[in-house]
Amino acid sequence: MVTKTKSGFLKVKCECGNEQNMFGKSAMEVSCNGCGKTIGQPTGGKTAISAEIVETF
Numbered sequence: 001m002v003t004k005t006k007s008g009f010l011k012v013k014c015e016c017g018n019e020q021n022m023f024g025k026s027a028m029e030v031s032c033n034g035c036g037k038t039i040g041q042p043t044g045g046k047t048a049i050s051a052e053i054v055e056t057f
């Protein structure tokens, strides 16, 4: 599952169970703090999220 976001902060839940906050427009790859998997990739201003989005701020 890949979800593209527009903006703001997100709380995401990785498939390993780790939850963490991240910026929805990150210019860098975002890795899970629990398992190290890449859960966010920059795609031209937006971020492609490959984790479950629990909450947006």
Ligand SMILES: [Zn+2]
Pocket: 014, 015, 016, 017, 018, 032, 033, 034, 035, 036, 037
């Ligand atoms: Zn993980």
